[in-house]
Amino acid sequence: AQKITQTQPGMFVQEKEAVTLDCTYDTSDQSYGLFWYKQPSSGEMIFLIYQGSYDEQNATEGRYSLNFQKARKSANLVISASQLGDSAMYFCAMREASFGNQFYFGTGTSLTVIP
Amino acid sequence: KAGVTQTPRYLIKTRGQQVTLSCSPISGHRSVSWYQQTPGQGLQFLFEYFSETQRNKGNFPGRFSGRQFSNSRSEMNVSTLELGDSALYLCASSALGRLGGYTFGSGTRLTVV
Numbered sequence: 001a002q003k004i005t006q007t008q009p010g011m012f013v014q015e016k017e018a019v020t021l022d023c024t025y026d027t028s029d030q031s032y033g034l035f036w037y038k039q040p041s042s043g044e045m046i047f048l049i050y051q052g053s054y055d056e057q058n059a060t061e062g063r064y065s066l067n068f069q070k071a072r073k074s075a076n077l078v079i080s081a082s083q084l085g086d087s088a089m090y091f092c093a094m095r096e097a098s099f100g101n102q103f104y105f106g107t108g109t110s111l112t113v114i115p
Numbered sequence: 116k117a118g119v120t121q122t123p124r125y126l127i128k129t130r131g132q133q134v135t136l137s138c139s140p141i142s143g144h145r146s147v148s149w150y151q152q153t154p155g156q157g158l159q160f161l162f163e164y165f166s167e168t169q170r171n172k173g174n175f176p177g178r179f180s181g182r183q184f185s186n187s188r189s190e191m192n193v194s195t196l197e198l199g200d201s202a203l204y205l206c207a208s209s210a211l212g213r214l215g216g217y218t219f220g221s222g223t224r225l226t227v228v
Contacts, residue, residue, distance in 0.1 A: 044221040
């Protein structure tokens with residue numbers, strides 16, 4: 001089974017609008033971390049936001065927030081007030097405390113912000 | 116502080132050759148991981164090093180190897196290159212013991228012709 005599932009290959013959003021990128025995960029570990037990374041065409045993976053499995057509150061970093069629903073095993077990224085510079089690939093990822101430090105990545109969502 | 120530095124940024128090699136990629140982690144970070152990114156397979160874990168020891172390895176053939184030096188800098192080597200090895204190779208570093216706090220470099224884009 002896939003550890004991380006991103007079901008939206010591509011998304012469009014109007015500038016200044018909010019957008020939600022979906023991510024579901026699969027793990028039997030109690031301690032894990034969920035991440036979102038942005039990858040522009042240059043290739044660099046830019047860290048956006050992190051949510052620990054024991055964190056009770058949803059993580060927020062500026063215009064980014066993570067909608068963490070543990071029982072549903074979902075970790076959706078919400079970008080508020082989209083900007084043209086937000087156009088990029090977005091990857092959801094997970095690391096499990098018990099199974100080494102490797103990241104499991106989803107297949108990514110390509111976000112295009114329309115002026 | 117300086118981020119994760121990967122060199123070179125771009126590389127073109129011929130089938131059958133070997134290649135070495137370098138990764139300098141953030142100062143103080145002792146864990147370094149490598150990932151391969153291709154359009155077909157996405158992002159796949161190659162290996163992780165901590166204190167010069169390989170702690171974890173992904174499902175890649177033995178042609179892919181790596182090492183870490185005492186200053187935490189890491190290299191990965193691919194021998195007998197194949198066309199399918201063309202990819203973006205990303206390195207990430209972290210301070211041990213934290214699930215969060217991983218920082219990726221800009222990657223090395225390898226093209227095998």
